[in-house]
Amino acid sequence: MYRFVLDTSIFTNPDVASQFGEDEAAVGGFLDLARKVPADFFMPLSVYEELRKMRDLDPLIGYFESVVRIRSPRRSDLQIPGDFLYDFIDEVRKRIDHGLRIAEEHAKLAGAAAEMGQLLHQLRERYREALRRGILDSRGDVDVVLLAFEIDGSLVAADHGLRKWADRIGVAVVDARHFRDLLRHLVETKGAAEGVVEKSGG
Known part of the structure; x- marks a missing residue:
């Protein structure tokens, strides 16, 4: 099962968010696709609160939290190299x-x-x-890297600094600019696998 840890840049960077829809619709577009994907999605509380200041999520709160798990890293339990x-x-x-x-x-x-x-x-x-530029400069930045490290997930971000520091600690990284294509591929792969199962069962 894939695990993705999401940074705000997926929804706030215009070049990235536009792959899911225009402006506020980008969040809903992401959720509609993500719920079909055989994967778990996470976002630390600090990042979620930051996102809510930049995007009006009130109409989507229930939907958002049913698709994306809001969870912070267990900071006191982590051992950082x-x-x-x-x-x-x-x-x-x-x-x-x-x-x-x-x-x-x-x-x-x-x-x-x-x-x-x-x-x-x-x-x-x-x-x-x-x-x-290119450095971890907020609690949210640190939280997404630590959470991805803790759960052995892939960090999804447009920010080069986040990806660079995640890579240094051994966290898998996904360039947010290609995230929609990756998710669609996972949906197609899931559909193909289910079709094989149905044929073998029939």
Whole structure:
């Protein structure tokens, strides 16, 4: 049985969500397909709460929770490889140093800048890019990776950083951009297998 741990990007990244439907309809489109798939779907509570802030799930709450199990990882029971934590610490340190260099560059430019507001905007964008892109930067990020690790599931995300860190810890990853095709293939495989069983039984 397949086990998929879902990140919010499946429903909030426009390029990814559109494979299931437009805007709010994407969640319903996913659920309609997922319930036919021979698989279990999970989402940590922290990620579910984040998704509910970005998408109006109220009309679909019962349906959503009947298809996707809301469950957080058992954090106190998990044993994480030490190499993973050391790699993470090294990555954070490099990003802090990089962010500091960006701040210094912009500070030097400040004296010559005619438009301080524009300079500060550029500083914020570059600093955010240096420190946050490609790294686990929220409780939800950590929860989806840990839950997939705990249940030996596949992490489904569009976020490159999530997939990279999940891979480092040995978690199977699925690029969310191809998730619909994967699910449809599983449905077709299930249908073909059931047809074989019916023929052999008949």
